[in-house]
Amino acid sequence: MEDLHFYTNPQSRGCIIRWMLEETGVPYETHLLAYGSAMKAPDYLAINRMGKVPAIRHGEAIVTEVAAICTYLAETFPQAGLAPTPGERADCYRWMFFAAGPLEELVTNKELGFEVPPKRQGMMGYGRAEDVAETLEEVLTGRPYICGEHFRAADIYFSSQLIWCFNSGAIEKRPVFEAYADRVSDRPALKRATRLDEEALARMKASAA
Ligand SMILES: N[C@@H](CCC(=O)N[C@@H](CS)C(=O)NCC(=O)O)C(=O)O
The missing domain is CATH 1.20.1050.10 (Glutathione S-transferase Yfyf (Class Pi); Chain A, domain 2)
Incomplete structure (x- = not known):
């Protein structure tokens, strides 16, 4: 089991990383963050001092920036065939x-x-x-x-x-x-990612109501 954590909001650039993660097929744990206080809380600022999503933590490694995360995941999980030859x-x-x-x-x-x-x-x-x-x-x-x-x-x-x-x-x-x-x-993988983000959004809305 990979120690892979995904920090996102389903209405953010995190959707691109959800797609990337689903393409890799590697299991990961999702952490949903609401805009505002959750993204600016000390726990999350320790992951990304910018207080922005998306971010990933893989073991001790933290990666932010969508392009960097896609590149990191492609190279770290070459079996997915997503890294360039x-x-x-x-x-x-x-x-x-x-x-x-x-x-x-x-x-x-x-x-x-x-x-x-x-x-x-x-x-x-x-x-x-x-x-x-x-x-x-x-x-x-x-x-x-x-x-x-x-x-x-x-x-x-x-x-x-x-x-x-x-x-x-x-x-x-x-x-x-x-x-x-x-x-x-x-x-x-994109269809799966979209469905997962829609479900996550519904859960966030229900818990905020
Ligand atoms: N350059 C960053 C942009 C990250 C970004 O701006 N994320 C937005 C959501 S799409 C965010 O977290 N905004 C919340 C805030 O700044 O408070 C990347 O490529 O990941």
Whole structure:
């Protein structure tokens, strides 16, 4: 039995980690944290001083940041086949970091209604939304998954960020994005993860009532 603990809220980026955990097939214990006091309580600040979810504890190791957790789990449980092969590493790290940096900045600016003045686009990691859309269309054209022919942990994180981007209108929805999103959304582990988070949310609501 792995000493693997998952700290989350079912309405958070933790849903991406739930999907990743379900893909690994490794047993884990879930700790549900309400927004507000539970996330800022000393017990949890000892796990993540940021007072944010998700986080995992694996034995003595603590990992926060969705992209880092996905990478850690893929490498720690190689039997799940979610880590990149040597030939896939360049694409894996390139697009994982692109999703954690430029895509995250783009979508959060959009959600907050923050428009970058054209003269300052050069300092933003994503530059212009049109260039992001063109870049992602180019990379996803002619390959089923972000690292090539096989589904990897990078797809879990990258697709989640991409879907957030096009659903929020940060980048336009394009057929190649939707086809990729449909392909990754068809995974049984994602369906299991969604059901587990729905049940967790219902339990949290019932205990708060
Ligand atoms: N960079 C972090 C972001 C974590 C984050 O902002 N989580 C939000 C939920 S999606 C949170 O815990 N917010 C609660 C708070 O800041 O009080 C990651 O990738 O995991």
